[in-house]
Amino acid sequence: NHMQNTFKDKCFTGELIHRIITPKGTVKTLRVSGKVFLDDQGEIKEIVGATQDITSQKMAENKFRGLLESAPDAMIILNDQKRIHLINKQAENLFGYTASEIRGEKIEKLMPERIVENFKVYRDQYFSDPKSIAMGENRELIGINKAGKEFPIQISLSPLETDEGLLVSSAIRDISIQKQVE
Helix, strand or coil: CHHHHHHCCCEEEEEEEEEEECCCCCEEEEEEEEEEEECCCCCEEEEEEEEEECHHHHHHHHHHHHHHHHCCCEEEEECCCCEEEEECHHHHHHHCCCHHHHCCCEHHHHCCHHHHHHHHHHHHHHHHCCCCEEECCCCCEEEECCCCCEEEEEEEEEEEEECCEEEEEEEEEECHHHHHHC
């Protein structure tokens, strides 16, 4: 009886991305998602799933990632929820976070608490009327890395229209040396 309650109405979901070779020799990238339903005894009762060809998406993503990695500045891409979607190696080095650690976080995580409210005003204005602007040219912005060290930064924002909606590209430059010279 205890075993029946344990497995009753159990449902497991998952997603898998993998590559296949078609009979013609073409390499395709597929996203397979599915749900597995178990009965009272924990046996598979039903499997429901879908497969999607994401080859062109992956190719575009790889090209985009190549461009992102070749940029001289730290680059952070924000999604339409104002959360971090992608970062390049330069941003990983500057802030001390890996891409997987920071993905889905708000960009404010990379700023000291005392300047977050001011930054939100500019960020929200930008998202409501996106155009290429440079933030920090006439005002000092401050970044903070994973270890808690602060440094002056300059941020330039640019809109990116994609199939997935508006993304915002943030080019971030550490201006510590310029500040020391000043």
